[in-house]
Amino acid sequence: MNAPCAAAPRRLVAAGLGLLLVAATACSASSDAGSDSGSSSSSDSLELTVLAASSLTEAFGELAKTYQSDHSDVQVELTFNSSSTLAEQVVAGAPADVLATADEATMQGVVDEGLTAAAPEVFARNRLTLVTPADNPADVASIDDIERGDVTYAVCVPDAPCGAASRTLLDLVGVRAEPVTEEDNVRDVLTKVTTGEVDAGLVYASDAQAAGSDVTVIDVPESDQALNADVIAALTDAAEPDAAASWLELVLSKEGQQVLGSYGFLPAG
């Protein structure tokens, strides 16, 4: 009875010390890595950090490949999340070179903090569409059907760009049925649809295209009146301002616009 009780604390201490050691080595390893990339970035390859709305995942992924084939010395690091989350992170001091948001209002918060190097530019527009799981279990034929009592649907939270546009669209169409969930970004809405947990969801046309055969797309003509503008800006605190400028150039170029168009985005103009 007595022996195991006495041994237990000793074992705990050993485990604790082990953890400390792991933590210590992990800390030194990461600081080494930090100084390494800091010293070598100017000669070997530099890192361009691009924060982008989650709806841009595929399009920017392809643009990054194009960019890197032209700039072999640059490593493009893409981070996708809700525009408002990314904007909040930039304001909080997250190190990044470029920010692309899914609407102008979200970008404005970053502009107001004086964190954009130049005025943001519209590089694409995105249009909402209704998607259902591939087999369309609730037989949704038009957006009016989500008013039916047995149809569940998901949207973005009203504070996210896709949520704001969805609110506008639902008001335009005159749908008053409440969604069963408000997701924090548009890709989470898409996931709820592709996993079949909801009967329908409002996402961008580009997301619907990215989901391919996992969803059935139902066009909503009124969404032409609820377009969101995707805007991009280089950031004041960019570590790689030149690379940031050439990324913007690519996105706004004819080639960039073609790539965006192929992923379901509408042209900026």
Place this chain on the structure above:
Amino acid sequence: MARPDGSTRTSATGALPWQLLLPSLAALALLLLPVVGLLVRAPWSTLPQRLGDPAVFEALRLSLLTASAATGCCLLLGTPLAWLLARTDIPGRKALRALVLVPLVLPPVVGGVALLTAFGRRGVAGRWLDEAFGLSLPFTTVGVVVAQTFVALPFLVLAVEGALRSADPRYDDVAATFGASRWQTFVRVTLPLAMPGVASGAVLAWARALGEFGATITFAGSYPGTTRTMPLAVYTALNSDFDAAILLSLVLLVVSVGVLALLRERWTPGVSA
């Protein structure tokens, strides 16, 4: 040696060893500085009108309701399971015990995905629930309780199992020789003896359920009044209104610390000792 009176050693004298003091202070700084940060950054000037926002009350009400319901579920399901693990010799007991602890190490988001594959509309059990009874757990308050129970259950099972193991099983034997059935022995002898463990397990489970985020948002979604508990409200607010997020965090902090302090004094002196 055993110290039945529960007194602590007082024989050691002299200066506090720095080897223990420094890490302790670092630990305290790590634990307390974030709270200080919340207090410093809190929107004190607009606090009264922000607290009056019905959304705050709604999320808090939902959080307290679901966390308490989840704790109830943990007690009802977890106490018998802990007994099974501690006091019986069923085959595969050790493997079972390890499996019960899986939610402890699983990232909660993964837990949410796992719950979807089990109880989602197209999940292994969820499909059947939907077809047979028209029951669907995702996007419902019951779904939130299920997610919270999933993550909190191991805490209760561990605490109760530990209490059952340290309680002397000979009391059970004595009850049996007096003719008590196994069920009677459990209710009248085993459970009362394990009560401190049950109580501290319940407190731990409640705290874990109250803070639950990942499994809830993945499995139950996020909608005001039905599934958006305080942690989800904090996350959503972070995307739009940092001050609101801090305020919600503070409210959650004050309420949870308050409830835990109250519980410790009234019900579980064993936990605070």
